[in-house]
Amino acid sequence: MGSVTLDDVARQADVSAKTVSRVVNGEHSVRPITRQRVLRAIEQLDYRPNMLARGLSGAHAYTIGLVYDNPNAYYIIGMQEGALSACDDLNFGLQVRPVNSRTDGLADRLRGFVQRSRLSGLVLTTPVSERVAELRRLATYRIPFVRIVSAARDPGGEFPCVYVDDRDAAHAITTHLLQLGHVRIGFLRGGKHHHASAERLRGYKDALRDYGIPLRNDLMIEGDYVFDDGFRGARRLFDLAEPPTAIFGCNDEIAAGALAAAQSTGLHVPYDVSIAGFEDSPFSRHSWPPLTTARQRADIIVERATRMLIARIRGEATENEGFNPELLVRGSTAPPRPREQRRKRR
Amino acid sequence: MGSVTLDDVARQADVSAKTVSRVVNGEHSVRPITRQRVLRAIEQLDYRPNMLARGLSGAHAYTIGLVYDNPNAYYIIGMQEGALSACDDLNFGLQVRPVNSRTDGLADRLRGFVQRSRLSGLVLTTPVSERVAELRRLATYRIPFVRIVSAARDPGGEFPCVYVDDRDAAHAITTHLLQLGHVRIGFLRGGKHHHASAERLRGYKDALRDYGIPLRNDLMIEGDYVFDDGFRGARRLFDLAEPPTAIFGCNDEIAAGALAAAQSTGLHVPYDVSIAGFEDSPFSRHSWPPLTTARQRADIIVERATRMLIARIRGEATENEGFNPELLVRGSTAPPRPREQRRKRR
DNA sequence: GCGTGAAAAGACAGCGCTGTCAATTTGCGC
DNA sequence: GCGCAAATTGACAGCGCTGTCTTTTCACGC
Known part of the structure; x- marks a missing residue:
């Protein structure tokens, strides 16, 4: 009309x-x-x-797909915003696609998705972006994509990516705790299958090593990126004969669980125990005390990845880009108390 | 291919x-x-x-727009899921559109949005759905829409809608507090411009009236739907000569702010003060103690609204539908303590 | 079995754009 | 100014679907 x-x-x-x-x-x-x-x-x-006509006529629909497998609403919204901002700017459409990254045939399902909507390419976020074998396959289908990965430096090589240095940020958080005087620092790990989680663990270990503090297996607890695992993991740590004076949760939701565990145990944060998270989600700002964490700007990271993808679709050359999360010190971390002053559990 | x-x-x-x-x-x-x-x-x-061909060929693109003005990520994701589920099922596409609902010319901007993408219709969520004058205008543009509104009963009349009985749910929460024995109950109000907020306030007032308890203006505090207002509002309540023994926050984020305020003041929840929220967002589950709240299934509500919209687009008749949020009692509410046992502020 | 009006099914012409390939123009060396 | 390859530009045929209009079929009363 x-x-x-x-x-x-x-x-x-x-x-x-x-x-x-x-x-x-x-x-x-x-x-x-x-x-x-x-x-x-x-x-x-x-x-x-007219996007519709363009898509119908041309080889692709001038629309990209944002693929994720993540239960975290804040993260998703952030990513969406970033992708949308780039797409609006460059006259592309956006389609959002939650997937289960752990199943077989991921590449084939993604191909189905791309073909059905005639997508021009995909932005793959973690942990989808970590399934390298599936990615190879995706590449043989000639589907353009850009991945967002956790890496300390440009992984170069096979696929274009935006990389986020989780290891360094985890190192910074752990160092912050060490500098406050903590020696026994617990680590609550997130999703076993997330490379980012492994990177954060590694940053934690590296920092301890830098300070000459031996690693203790009983201080590192497995779990998923969810509140309940944070809660249970922290409880286990508090029950140790020598409980940690600080706990580093692999993300904010885990840290929120640890915070709740502390409070439910009658421990005062940060006086009795320090707690740090990772992500700068609303959780970390809206708890009491607010959580020390590392700010990871999902929106900016995804926006860059989206711009990279569109550039590639247009046949331009691109270079990988790196991001460093930023340490945010808030009220949940403080120096440890001398032992005798520590409050008894109720 | x-x-x-x-x-x-x-x-x-x-x-x-x-x-x-x-x-x-x-x-x-x-x-x-x-x-x-x-x-x-x-x-x-x-x-x-093929959506593209459909849209190109037909009078509209078989795609609906989900319009919102809401800072709450969790809520947005819920709404998106609901809309997506209905759209997938009925072979429609979905476009998501954040807007600023408070500006002039809202209807015209929505029309622009509809025309550009050839949208088939709009699902309008609160508070966009409350700008009746703009809605009338939208209707004269012959743009189909379904609104989601806060109302105690079918508002009937002009526009099709899905209505949510916030008043009744707020009444239930307040009654729950009254039954526990609370008499001085504070109310932290959310966005002045949100009708839902007024409805919740009304439910609170009605419940007090039912129990023959006079309203006190110093117990009802204005604010926005944000953590900081909850924090500040609760602080003001605690500073009263006779502080309330329970606080009802207009949504979970406000309640989380009140919870933080209590903790920062050295008050123990629920022993020193009870706190209730509204929404059943992750906030309410992931705090300590977890918040008593009212569950509002944004996903289901929006799914219904989306189905209604598509039915109307297809020329079918529809009837308005109502939803009742469900009271969820959790750890943040308990009977008030006798006065002398109440803990001193630090 | 026939006539009738309504219901069901089909034919056809685009929607606005891009891929392909053919036609035209340009630039350049001699 | 000519010839030729390269650079520009254009003609045309769909992409997959729906709106409109036409034809066919059905149900039913006599």
């Missing part, structure tokens, strides 16, 4: 529709003079390409 | 493409026998309509 079409522009600029199409899509083989004329016509008419 | 088209199905079912189209779109001038045949063919071939 009344909307301006390619043909209108073509008539106005006195060229063929195809030439207008070429200009709109930034193809090379148009003379500057012609391009000018077309651009002027586009502006005069306030023309906007 | 190998994707199954309408024609393939038509051939398989030995009918015309148009008939398949009719079946897919739930039009009702198809004989049951024929419909069966077509459905079987669709299943055999695993046919899925």
